[in-house]
Amino acid sequence: MSLLTDDVKNKVRPLLAELMHEVELKVYTGSSLVIPGQDQPGHQRETLAMLRDLAELSDKLTVTETPIAGDDEAKAAGITRAPTTVFRRKGETRTNLRFLGLPSGYEFTTLLEVIRMVGTDQAFDDQVGELSDPVLLQTFVTPTCPHCPRSVLTTYALALGNERIVAEGVEATEFPTLSQRYRIAGVPDTIIGGDPSKRVLGAQPLQQFVEAIRSAAAVAA
CATH class of the missing domain: 3.40.30.10 (Glutaredoxin)
Structure with missing residues (x-):
C-alpha cells in the first residue's frame, strides 16, 4: 500500500x-x-x-x-x-x-x-569560507513543526556550498536519546559540532548560521 x-x-x-x-x-x-x-x-x-x-x-x-x-x-x-x-x-x-x-x-x-536542490542546476555559493575540519550541523525537527523545514534547508544550502559542512535533519521524536543528550526542548534547534553549548535555536536567518559555524570552527582551531 x-x-x-x-x-x-x-x-x-x-x-x-x-x-x-x-x-x-x-x-x-x-x-x-x-x-x-x-x-x-x-x-x-x-x-x-x-x-x-x-x-x-x-x-x-x-x-x-x-x-x-x-x-x-x-x-x-x-x-x-x-x-x-x-x-x-x-x-x-x-x-x-x-x-x-x-x-x-x-x-x-x-x-x-x-x-x-540536488537535482537542478541551482548554484550554492560557499557562505562560510575555508574550514580546517568538517563541521556537523544537526537540526532537530518534528513533523508538526511548520518552521523546521526552513532551518534544515538553510543548513542543506550551506552544505551544498561547502562539502566540509555536514548537514543533518534529525526527527527528534524518533531519536529521543540523542535529543536528550543535546537537551532539545523546542524545535527547530541546530546543534553545531556536537556541542550542546553551541546551537542556533529557531528558524533564524542564514547569516546567524554562518556566524555560529565560524565561531565554532574558530574555537575548535
Whole structure:
C-alpha cells in the first residue's frame, strides 16, 4: 500500500519534473538489536516505502538501501543511526546532506526541496569560507513543526556550498536519546559540532548560521 495519496502524487509529479539530474536517495538501515544508551532504529520501513513511492513518479530518482554495519562509506562518514537518508546526485560520493528518520508531515516539504536542490542546476555559493575540519550541523525537527523545514534547508544550502559542512535533519521524536543528550526542548534547534553549548535555536536567518559555524570552527582551531 502506498504511503502517498493520489492527491499528493499529483501535486508532486510537476515538482519532480523539474529535475535535470539523477538523484540518489541512499537509505542506511540498521538492526533492531537493543543497545543500552542508544536509540533503536526509527521508521525504516516507512522511510523506504515513502522514498520508493516517490521514485515511481520520476525516472530521475533512485532509492538504494544499505546496512550500516560493515559499510565503509557509513564508517568514514560517521553514519551510525538508522534510518539515515543521504541525498546526492547519482555518481557522486558526497555524504554531507542527510536526514535521520522519516521525513513526514512538514518535513515532507524538506524532502521534496532537498531533492530539487540536488537535482537542478541551482548554484550554492560557499557562505562560510575555508574550514580546517568538517563541521556537523544537526537540526532537530518534528513533523508538526511548520518552521523546521526552513532551518534544515538553510543548513542543506550551506552544505551544498561547502562539502566540509555536514548537514543533518534529525526527527527528534524518533531519536529521543540523542535529543536528550543535546537537551532539545523546542524545535527547530541546530546543534553545531556536537556541542550542546553551541546551537542556533529557531528558524533564524542564514547569516546567524554562518556566524555560529565560524565561531565554532574558530574555537575548535
